[in-house]
Amino acid sequence: MGDNGRAEAVSDGRTAPDGGGQAAELFRQTFDHWPTGLWAAPGRVNLIGEHTDYNRGLVLPIALPRRTWAAAAGRSDGLVRLVSDQGGAVVEVEAATIAPGRPADWARYPAGVVWALERVGWTVGGLDVAFASDLPIGAGLSSSAAIEGAMAAACSDLCGLGLLADDTGRQQLAQICQQAENDIALAPTGGMDQAASLRALPGHALGLDCADQSVEHVPFDLDPAQLVLLIIDTKVHHALGDGQYGARRADCERAVRELGLDSLRDLALADLDQTLPRLSSQRLRRRTRHVVTEIERVRQAKAALAAADFTGLGRLFNASHQSMRHDYEISCPELDQAQEQALAAGALGARMTGGGFGGSAIALIAAQRAQAAAEAVTAAFAARGWVAPGFITARAAGPAERVG
Ligand code: ADP
Ligand code: MG
Numbered sequence: 001m002g003d004n005g006r007a008e009a010v011s012d013g014r015t016a017p018d019g020g021g022q023a024a025e026l027f028r029q030t031f032d033h034w035p036t037g038l039w040a041a042p043g044r045v046n047l048i049g050e051h052t053d054y055n056r057g058l059v060l061p062i063a064l065p066r067r068t069w070a071a072a073a074g075r076s077d078g079l080v081r082l083v084s085d086q087g088g089a090v091v092e093v094e095a096a097t098i099a100p101g102r103p104a105d106w107a108r109y110p111a112g113v114v115w116a117l118e119r120v121g122w123t124v125g126g127l128d129v130a131f132a133s134d135l136p137i138g139a140g141l142s143s144s145a146a147i148e149g150a151m152a153a154a155c156s157d158l159c160g161l162g163l164l165a166d167d168t169g170r171q172q173l174a175q176i177c178q179q180a181e182n183d184i185a186l187a188p189t190g191g192m193d194q195a196a197s198l199r200a201l202p203g204h205a206l207g208l209d210c211a212d213q214s215v216e217h218v219p220f221d222l223d224p225a226q227l228v229l230l231i232i233d234t235k236v237h238h239a240l241g242d243g244q245y246g247a248r249r250a251d252c253e254r255a256v257r258e259l260g261l262d263s264l265r266d267l268a269l270a271d272l273d274q275t276l277p278r279l280s281s282q283r284l285r286r287r288t289r290h291v292v293t294e295i296e297r298v299r300q301a302k303a304a305l306a307a308a309d310f311t312g313l314g315r316l317f318n319a320s321h322q323s324m325r326h327d328y329e330i331s332c333p334e335l336d337q338a339q340e341q342a343l344a345a346g347a348l349g350a351r352m353t354g355g356g357f358g359g360s361a362i363a364l365i366a367a368q369r370a371q372a373a374a375e376a377v378t379a380a381f382a383a384r385g386w387v388a389p390g391f392i393t394a395r396a397a398g399p400a401e402r403v404g
Contacts, residue, residue: 007378010392013393019134026130038071038404040153041153042149046060046192047061050352053189055264069133074125074127091103110129110131111180140360167215174191174213191210192210204218219306258279265295269295287328313348331356335359338363341380347364
C-alpha cells in the first residue's frame with residue numbers, strides 16, 4: 001500500500017513472459033555455462049475441499065498461471081547443485097547424502113525430489129538447477145509444490161524417465177514430490193498441491209479423489225459470466241499455526257480410531273448426526289463435522305460448476321469458510337476480514353484457502369467489482385494496522401511441462 005492508503009492494483013495473474021529466461025540467466029551466471037533445458041511448474045489455489053486430502057477425501061484445486069521455472073543440466077558425478085532467484089547461496093549436496101532435513105532450508109524441497117526418485121529405483125545421478133519464480137512464496141499458493149514439480153519435470157526429462165508423457169507418469173511424479181515434501185522437507189502435507197501442479201489441465205479445475213488419486217477435469221471458466229476469482233494474499237503467517245496442521249491431522253486420526261473407521265471418508269453425511277455423539281470430545285466432533293461436510297461441499301461445487309451455477313458455488317465457499325473458522329478452527333482475523341470485506345463488496349462467495357492461519361483467501365466476484373473489493377479489504381487491514389494485502393485474479397492454467 002502506498003502512502004495514499006490505496007490498495008495494490010489487482011494483478012491479472014498472468015505469468016511473467018520472461019520467467020524462463022531469468023532462470024536460464026541465473027543458471028549461466030552461477031554455473032558458467034548454459035542449461036540444456038527449461039521446465040516450469042505452476043502453483044495452485046484450491047477452490048474448495050480443505051484439509052480433506054489427508055482424510056482420503058475430495059479436493060478441487062486449479063493450477064495457476066504463476067509458476068516456478070527450473071533451468072537445468074545433468075551431471076554424471078552424483079552432485080546436485082541448486083540456486084534460486086529468491087536469494088541465498090548455491091547449495092551443493094551429494095545425491096547419496098540427501099536425508100530428512102538435509103540439505104538445510106529451501107534446497108531440501110528440490111533435493112528431496114532426487115532422493116524420492118532414487119528411492120523408488122530411478123537413477124538421477126546429479127544435476128545443476130537454477131530456479132526463478134513469479135509465485136508469492138509462503139502465501140498458501142503452493143510455491144513448494146511448484147519448485148518440486150519443476151525439479152521433478154527436469155529430472156524426468158534429463159534422466160530419460162519419460163514421466164511427463166501421460167497422466168500415469170505424472171501421478172507417479174506427484175507422489176514423488178509429496179514424498180520429497182513429507183520425508184525430506186519434513187512438511188506433513190497431503191497430496192493435493194503436487195497433483196494440481198502436475199496433473200491439472202488448462203481451463204479446468206482438478207477434481208482429485210485422494211482415496212485413489214483418480215482425477216476428473218471439471219471445466220472452470222468464469223469469463224462468460226464476467227466473474228473473476230480474486231486471490232487475496234493476507235501476507236501473514238501466524239507462527240501459532242505451525243504445529244496446528246499436525247494437530248488437526250492427529251485429531252482426525254483419533255476420530256477415525258474412536259469410530260473404528262479406516263478414514264473419515266468412510267463416514268457418510270447421512271450418518272453424521274447419529275455418529276458424532278460417539279466421539280469423546282466436542283473438539284473431535286467439530287473436526288469430524290468439518291471434514292465430512294467439506295467433502296460433500298466439493299461434490300456440490302463440482303455440480304454447481306457443471307451447471308454454471310455461480311451463486312450456488314459462492315454459497316458453498318461461504319459455508320466452507322464458516323466450517324473452517326468455527327469447526328476446524330484454522331482461520332485467523334486477517335482471513336476472516338478478507339472474507340467479510342469481499343462479501344460486503346459484492347462477492348458471490350469467499351473463503352480462506354490452503355492450510356490456514358494466514359496465507360490467502362479467494363473471492364468469487366464480478367470482474368468490475370474486483371478492484372473495489374481490493375480497496376475495501378485494504379482499507380479494513382489499514383484500519384487495524386495490518387500489512388497491506390496483495391491481489392491476483394486467477395485462471396485455470398496448465399501443469400508442469402518442458403518450456404525450452
Ligand atoms: P507455499 O507452498 O504456500 O508457498 P510453503 O511453506 O509450503 O508455502 O513453502 C514455502 C517454502 O518453499 C519456502 O520457505 C522455501 O523454503 C521453499 N520454496 C518455494 N519456492 C521456492 C523458490 N522458488 N526458491 C526457493 N525456495 C522456494
Ligand atoms: Mg506449500
